[in-house]
Amino acid sequence: MERADIPAPPALKPGRGRRRTEDVRRAALSAAAELLLSEGMPGVTFAKVATHAGVSKMTLYKWWSSPGSLAFEAYFTVFEDTLAFPQTDDIRRDLTTQLHAFVDLLCRSGTVMAEIIGAAQSDSDLAAALSTQYVRKRRRLAVERLALAQQSGQIRQDVDLETIVDQLWGACYHRLLLPAEPLDTDFADRLIANLFTGLTPPGEHRP
Amino acid sequence: MERADIPAPPALKPGRGRRRTEDVRRAALSAAAELLLSEGMPGVTFAKVATHAGVSKMTLYKWWSSPGSLAFEAYFTVFEDTLAFPQTDDIRRDLTTQLHAFVDLLCRSGTVMAEIIGAAQSDSDLAAALSTQYVRKRRRLAVERLALAQQSGQIRQDVDLETIVDQLWGACYHRLLLPAEPLDTDFADRLIANLFTGLTPPGEHRP
Numbered sequence: 001m002e003r004a005d006i007p008a009p010p011a012l013k014p015g016r017g018r019r020r021t022e023d024v025r026r027a028a029l030s031a032a033a034e035l036l037l038s039e040g041m042p043g044v045t046f047a048k049v050a051t052h053a054g055v056s057k058m059t060l061y062k063w064w065s066s067p068g069s070l071a072f073e074a075y076f077t078v079f080e081d082t083l084a085f086p087q088t089d090d091i092r093r094d095l096t097t098q099l100h101a102f103v104d105l106l107c108r109s110g111t112v113m114a115e116i117i118g119a120a121q122s123d124s125d126l127a128a129a130l131s132t133q134y135v136r137k138r139r140r141l142a143v144e145r146l147a148l149a150q151q152s153g154q155i156r157q158d159v160d161l162e163t164i165v166d167q168l169w170g171a172c173y174h175r176l177l178l179p180a181e182p183l184d185t186d187f188a189d190r191l192i193a194n195l196f197t198g199l200t201p202p203g204e205h206r207p
Numbered sequence: 208m209e210r211a212d213i214p215a216p217p218a219l220k221p222g223r224g225r226r227r228t229e230d231v232r233r234a235a236l237s238a239a240a241e242l243l244l245s246e247g248m249p250g251v252t253f254a255k256v257a258t259h260a261g262v263s264k265m266t267l268y269k270w271w272s273s274p275g276s277l278a279f280e281a282y283f284t285v286f287e288d289t290l291a292f293p294q295t296d297d298i299r300r301d302l303t304t305q306l307h308a309f310v311d312l313l314c315r316s317g318t319v320m321a322e323i324i325g326a327a328q329s330d331s332d333l334a335a336a337l338s339t340q341y342v343r344k345r346r347r348l349a350v351e352r353l354a355l356a357q358q359s360g361q362i363r364q365d366v367d368l369e370t371i372v373d374q375l376w377g378a379c380y381h382r383l384l385l386p387a388e389p390l391d392t393d394f395a396d397r398l399i400a401n402l403f404t405g406l407t408p409p410g411e412h413r414p
Contacts (some may be wrong), residue, residue, distance in 0.1 A: 003305075018225070022306075052330070099328065111328070114328045115328050115329055117325070117328065117384060117385065118324070118325040118326065118327070118328025119325065119328070119329070120325070120399065121318070121321045121322050121324065121325025121326070121384065122322055122325055124328070126229075129338075130385070131385075131386070131387065135358050135385045135386075135387050136387055139387055139388075149222065153408060154407075155406045155408070155410075156348060156404075156406055156407070156408045156409075157408075159401060159406055160397050160401075162388050163378075163394065163397040163398060163401055164401065164406070166378035166379075166381045166382060166388075166394075166398070167374045167378050167398065167402070169381075170377060170378045170381025170382070170385075171370075171373035171374050171377045171378060171381070172373075173377075173380075173381050173384070173385065174373045174376075174377025174378070174380050174381060175373060175377070177324055177328065177380070177384060178324065178338075178342045179338070179378075180342050180343055180346055181346075181369050181373075182337065187370065187373075190370040191370060191373070193407050194366060194367075194370055194371065194374060194402060195374070195401060195402065195405065196405055196406050196407050197363075197405050197407065198402065198403055198404050198405025198406075198407075199362045199363055199366055199371070199402050199403050200361075200362075200403050200405075201360060201361075201362070201363045201364075202363075205391055
């Protein structure tokens with residue numbers, strides 16, 4: 001009987017059965033992300049990813065046109081998993097948790113993110129992919145979390161939430177791309193303190 | 208009489224006299240900057256700059272090793288002239304004035320700045336030049352102005368001034384390099400409002 005076109009049920013042959021497509025894809029992305037973070041862009045080859053993920057190179061060729069496109073998707077999948085927004089009843093605490101994770105990831109991934117953003121400045125295809133798959137998604141998730149806090153009265157009603165995105169995460173990208181001062185979790189705490197408390201001394205009112 | 212080593216006074220022979228070195232240099236940088244802003248990087252050639260500035264190509268060759276290095280210096284000379292910090296007695300007004308000029312210049316110069324920062328992510332020589340000639344200088348000037356405001360009681364004493372740099376100018380670079388929302392003077396006003404007023408609603412105190 002020709003079985004090639006009939007997908008095997010997931011649990012039919014444990015250990016030898018065909019893994020679910022989604023699992024295989026996730027394993028490949030996870031292996032690519034680990035290679036990217038440990039060895040940088042040159043470490044992400046189809047051969048290495050295939051070995052680490054236990055999938056065939058053919059499978060990788062089928063899904064990704066190049067190791068670069070695999071690395072790109074892997075990187076942003078890691079970001080999505082790591083950078084989920086907690087939702088306790090305290091926006092300042094939740095932002096601190098998330099921003100610490102973000103800064104740690106930026107530091108851990110070394111120059112990868114900086115090089116992707118750098119290359120996007122003179123590569124319109126990459127810029128478009130970065131915008132759609134990363135920038136706009138991350139902004140939307142951040143604004144959604146901030147909007148909940150605004151609805152519950154933890155953020156002033158007249159504040160533009162999009163602007164906050166640039167003053168928290170954007171400020172971290174600034175230290176990544178135009179380095180001069182340290183990018184660390186202390187910096188993240190100061191970003192949040194400045195924004196929530198404001199720079200104006202207490203009791204100071206101008207005419 | 209051999210005059211070659213004796214600089215002619217500026218007004219000795221109007222129209223024909225040798226211009227002072229500093230004036231010639233300034234004219235070349237100014238012409239290069241205009242070409243850069245109007246035509247982008249490819250518009251900055253020694254031939255065009257020589258014509259626009261009324262200087263010889265030989266003079267340009269003497270001072271700059273390539274049109275790229277001339278363009279680079281020109282760009283940051285324009286930035287320095289345009290982005291001086293006003294010093295009235297109102298830090299919020301002065302920051303607004305300066306940040307509007309900064310945003311206008313970023314918008315006017317189109318993709319030039321983005322491309323320079325982008326290229327610096329994978330070119331360590333360019334990154335070093337950018338850091339020394341631009342990033343650290345601009346940060347220092349900003350922090351000096353903010354320190355005066357802190358000394359006069361217009362900014363809380365416990366605020367880290369370096370962090371403010373990332374939340375004002377850094378936030379603008381974020382919109383330039385990872386574009387999604389508009390980079391304009393309204394945005395600049397919101398950056399300042401968020402920071403000075405703070406996000407926490409009036410009267411809100413947490414335990």
